[in-house]
Amino acid sequence: MNPSHQTNLLPERHPTQDFFIADVFDNLPYKDDIASMEHPIFTLSKRKDLRDLNYTNGNIHISIKPTSDGLPTIFDKDILLYCGSLLMDQINKGNIPPKTLRISSHDLLVATNRPTSGEGYRLLKKALDRLKGVSIKTNIKTNKREVTRAFGLIESYEVIESTRVKKRMIRLEITLSDWFYNSLLGKEVLTVNRDYFRLGKALERRLYEIARKHCGQNSSWSIGIEKLKLKTGSTSSLPKFRYFLKQIEKIDHLPDYRLRISDDLVHFGPRGEFVTLDDLPSISPNxxxxxxxxxxxxxxxxxxxxxxTQFSRQLQKGFRPDNVNGAFINFVKKKVTTRP
Structure with a gap:
């Protein structure tokens, strides 16, 4: 990624993490469910969106109704990415975890690059309310199962522990919806770049998801601008949407992918050899x-x-030591002998 474009990304809010989710950052890839990467389940608006949404693409139909809290936003989706990634780690180890999990609110906020101020906790509560309150009906099957009743993206949540003075939720219990949980059991997920959480614009996040889903590790993937607009769920006019795309093309800081506009087509391609964290040798917690x-x-x-990060980039470029743990230790020892 071009260093001159780094300032267009959100800052790394927690550069000196020291908590159990170091494993999430270093060894546990973030997982995004394929169904919501493919179709516009989340609103791109940061303002309260009270629209009833109806989306049809071929034989796929989605109907979404908000509560007075509004539709869930693509930034609310961070909660599902975090919870889904923790459960996928267990599933990949051969375990079948329950769809209810207890998490630290602080760790969720840090892992998804959100502020841990009082405002950060207030926004987290709002996001949980929108994810629970939304009513979705769709014929999209997850793990070959169709949920025929209306459902929220999370079934319920409960504050297990809180701080009265600061009014902050310390621990949460979240029960995922059957629809989302089935997608995890069916391993219908893709790994997403950690820098996804540094994308500050909703459309950028949505475009990255679409590129990750459709381009993947292929050399290129193209789509018409009108169809892409429908796929993103954007409510902008077509000329405005085209303008936004050109700005994103100019800034060029989508993780893993570049986009190029040519006439009425948008072309996506990987920045280089595409290697996900799943493909990298794992560094042990010790x-x-x-x-x-x-x-x-x-x-x-x-x-x-x-x-x-520097060491991981070497791995992504093809460096494969016989002993990845020993190589990382030697790399660090050599680096810290001088100042940055």
Missing amino acids: TIQKTKNIVADAGTGWDFYELH
């Missing part, structure tokens, strides 16, 4: 902790996560 201590003891000003 090595993560050991190298964190090496960085801290050196005191030369390095950030552990910057070193981890």
